[in-house]
Amino acid sequence: MEVQDEINFQEKIKWVQDTMFVLGGKWKLAIIIAMYHGNKRFNDISISIPTITNRVLSKELKHLEENLLIKRVVVSDYPIKVEYRLTEYCYTISEVLIAMENWGKQHREKIKKKE
């Protein structure tokens, strides 16, 4: 292998690991999908994602906010009312999201056939 090739592939590993750090795990993309489908309040997001706990949801929302994918908006002061919104930047992940949806869909069929 050429030296340039070697560098490129180490870089690729870093990029993919960065993406995994930001979007990886069981819940982050699920939250983004739920929000994309109209769920904006903490409780609505929580209910729309089977088996997520409030503690985990809270942690994941913070992580997504730190990575500029969602924003927390106080829409009313009294009583306090908070909404979470996808940022414009969040739409840059659509290619990743669609590729993962498609692959997951066909993989389920593939594994079924194997069994």
Add this chain to the structure above:
Amino acid sequence: MEVQDEINFQEKIKWVQDTMFVLGGKWKLAIIIAMYHGNKRFNDISISIPTITNRVLSKELKHLEENLLIKRVVVSDYPIKVEYRLTEYCYTISEVLIAMENWGKQHREKIKKKE
């Protein structure tokens, strides 16, 4: 939201979670990238991925094999020599992989600007 919409988005969450289960975490895609770039032996893969431990690599190779993405091939009996090879099926993840590489690359720049 329409009922059909609701079903579709719950399905989407499942597909994405399936993909994350198979490809998620820090190492699985790194291993596939390293193998794609010519590393076939356990030790070569290990050396090519900074900071992965042998214990983790061994576990991840098994997981990738169970999910039909790689195969373990005994290429010589004595002394025993094992190689890991990407399956044809593994190439179906290229869309996911390329999308994640691209996104990770631009996200690093984005976060740099923020800081």
